[in-house]
Amino acid sequence: YLNQSSPDTMLRTALRKLPEHRTSEELELIYDEILHMKALTQLSDQVKQQLAAVLQFEFYHKSGETIFHQGDEGRSWYIISKGSVDVVIQGKGVVCTLHEGDDFGSLAIVNDAPRAATIVTTKPNCQFLRVDKYDFNKIHEEVESKTVRLKEHGKDVLILQKSLKTKEGGTSAYVGSRGQKRYNISAGTAEKIVNHILESLQPWVKPRHEENLEDFLLTFRFFTTTQKLCDLLLQRYNSEVVNGAECSRSLKKRVVYLVVRWSYISTHLFIQDLVVQNFLQVLRENIAEDIQKNLAYLELQIRFSCDQCNSCQYFNSDEVGNVLTVGETIQRYPSPSSHDEQCAIHDNDEVLLKIYDLQSSYTTVKVPICLTCEETVNAACEKINRSPNKMLLFEVQENNDIHAIPKHQMSVATSTKLNSRLYMCIPDERDELASIQLPPPTIQPTTCMETVSSLEIAYHVTQHDWQLMNNIHLPKLLSFIPINNRLFSSLKMYGNMFGFMAVMIGIGNQAISRLHGTWDKLPTKYRKLVDEFETILDPSRKHRNYRVFVSSTNSARIPYFPLLMKDLTFQHEGNDTFNKNGLVNFEKMHMLSNSIRLVVHGCSRSLDIIQPACSVLSSKTNKVIISPLNNQFFESTKTAEESRNYTREVSVITNQILLNEMSNKLEP
Numbered sequence: 001y002l003n004q005s006s007p008d009t010m011l012r013t014a015l016r017k018l019p020e021h022r023t024s025e026e027l028e029l030i031y032d033e034i035l036h037m038k039a040l041t042q043l044s045d046q047v048k049q050q051l052a053a054v055l056q057f058e059f060y061h062k063s064g065e066t067i068f069h070q071g072d073e074g075r076s077w078y079i080i081s082k083g084s085v086d087v088v089i090q091g092k093g094v095v096c097t098l099h100e101g102d103d104f105g106s107l108a109i110v111n112d113a114p115r116a117a118t119i120v121t122t123k124p125n126c127q128f129l130r131v132d133k134y135d136f137n138k139i140h141e142e143v144e145s146k147t148v149r150l151k152e153h154g155k156d157v158l159i160l161q162k163s164l165k166t167k168e169g170g171t172s173a174y175v176g177s178r179g180q181k182r183y184n185i186s187a188g189t190a191e192k193i194v195n196h197i198l199e200s201l202q203p204w205v206k207p208r209h210e211e212n213l214e215d216f217l218l219t220f221r222f223f224t225t226t227q228k229l230c231d232l233l234l235q236r237y238n239s240e241v242v243n244g245a246e247c248s249r250s251l252k253k254r255v256v257y258l259v260v261r262w263s264y265i266s267t268h269l270f271i272q273d274l275v276v277q278n279f280l281q282v283l284r285e286n287i288a289e290d291i292q293k294n295l296a297y298l299e300l301q302i303r304f305s306c307d308q309c310n311s312c313q314y315f316n317s318d319e320v321g322n323v324l325t326v327g328e329t330i331q332r333y334p335s336p337s338s339h340d341e342q343c344a345i346h347d348n349d350e351v352l353l354k355i356y357d358l359q360s361s362y363t364t365v366k367v368p369i370c371l372t373c374e375e376t377v378n379a380a381c382e383k384i385n386r387s388p389n390k391m392l393l394f395e396v397q398e399n400n401d402i403h404a405i406p407k408h409q410m411s412v413a414t415s416t417k418l419n420s421r422l423y424m425c426i427p428d429e430r431d432e433l434a435s436i437q438l439p440p441p442t443i444q445p446t447t448c449m450e451t452v453s454s455l456e457i458a459y460h461v462t463q464h465d466w467q468l469m470n471n472i473h474l475p476k477l478l479s480f481i482p483i484n485n486r487l488f489s490s491l492k493m494y495g496n497m498f499g500f501m502a503v504m505i506g507i508g509n510q511a512i513s514r515l516h517g518t519w520d521k522l523p524t525k526y527r528k529l530v531d532e533f534e535t536i537l538d539p540s541r542k543h544r545n546y547r548v549f550v551s552s553t554n555s556a557r558i559p560y561f562p563l564l565m566k567d568l569t570f571q572h573e574g575n576d577t578f579n580k581n582g583l584v585n586f587e588k589m590h591m592l593s594n595s596i597r598l599v600v601h602g603c604s605r606s607l608d609i610i611q612p613a614c615s616v617l618s619s620k621t622n623k624v625i626i627s628p629l630n631n632q633f634f635e636s637t638k639t640a641e642e643s644r645n646y647t648r649e650v651s652v653i654t655n656q657i658l659l660n661e662m663s664n665k666l667e668p
């Protein structure tokens, strides 16, 4: 059927030859042919010349022939030079048709993922130009377009973007196993995003580059529900028909891997979600069935309770075959016991609450921290033998603001402000609360800074902040969008930016900064330090100094939360979650995740700071400490336990009038 003498035939003859056998005229011919192809318009002439030398010809006689199947390994990239093909996806059927000049098949190569769709010819005599993986990778950087748009039924469903900046440039460049850059998700439907992430997961490749996955797990609540995600994961898990053959890269394994990563990122709060609990239950049953079918590669040990707390479930993937060793990826819960230690607050921890009446006498109730306001009121009323009918709880703050606590609010103890008091009365009595004057906080004579070393304070404050930070449910953090001169050096040394900024702000308070006589007594070396540290506090240019400092040291583990919350709020409000075509704006998700990555990565490491309490017997005080900073000795009058309690119980004065009075007393 070929006319031997036409230029078309000469071209095909040239393309059919092995590349190394092509003459220079033939290369020229191929070059002319591809010069104006739609799929190649953005490539330089030089790249087109390179392509001319490697392109191969592929011909399909019939309509309905399969070029490759979904799930196959990606071996080539194709350009349609004549005819058309259907893109077919399991469970969906034909999602789109590609025509002359279109290309397909680069996704699997670039992402090292299985083919995302089956490609079937829809016309007889289809012709393709094919570039094999090896050649593709050689000229990859230029061959590949910066943006890939996947369509289903005429509409964009996934837009992938090549990250232009490098890691040093500050964005999450996504580098593939052979060192080339991979695609970042730019926008897409929630379903397509999940599927793309699942298909590109490569738990067996190290180092792992899972920004897309991590960003998704942190932010998916912005655009889909946990229920929908769980349904989709189960559906994908069961969509793979397995026949007992070993399949180290199976989809089932990727699903399980994603769930394990999800549990690490979401902390133990992950499994407190009922939807997640049900999902895990079903998933576990499915896995158990598969294991019965002798699918050795699925032998995951999934533990659903640990010794310490019965409500805790977690995945342990000491897997046979050693392919999916999640444990070493992120050691968030190295063992159940240390997991338990990480809980700064447990649901059933009891707290003592002082509940005042209008005469300012109080009742003390001991209640589990998780009680609601209503349950707390009931407990208090029971104690004083009063009917809880109509009783409400109010928070009276130091500045005399009164705030009614909603009935269903949980954990009253942790949600009230510093130095405020709880009052219980009926709604009619609310006005009387306004006349209540809270007494100033008492300053205990024992809280004298000199008795505890700055290093010890910094250590215990950091330990405490660390525990608190580890109890932040990171995905939930996103949904909230709406002195002693050695102390701050030590906090900075421990990477506790939160504590560091708190101390610096405290020192900057007018009641302290006005104490010129005291400041003058400070050795110049410390005053210089203060000046230096103050520049970190400088809010100009969006806190540039702080950001430079944090990004220049690898040691910042606990960020300055108010600034973080401000950044997140700006990013959330300044960017739509969905673009105008209804696709999830995943650029926003990358942005939000980049902001909290410091927290995520901080949490995934252990707080391996050195405790200063290395007690050595001293003839005088019995309590000598060696500073880990410079191995110098200094004396402490406290034991580690005492200094820990000191940092926990130190009273905080937020009342500026009182602070000014104290300051005036020191230096009139």
Ligand code: CMP
Pocket: 074, 087, 095, 096, 103, 104, 105, 106, 107, 108, 109, 114, 115, 116, 117, 118, 150, 151, 152, 157
């Ligand atoms: P790859 O995964 O290598 O193989 C199947 C190809 O189909 C895929 O790369 C894309 O190039 C192409 N394709 C086009 N539209 C879609 C779509 N909606 N979903 C998945 N793949 C698509």
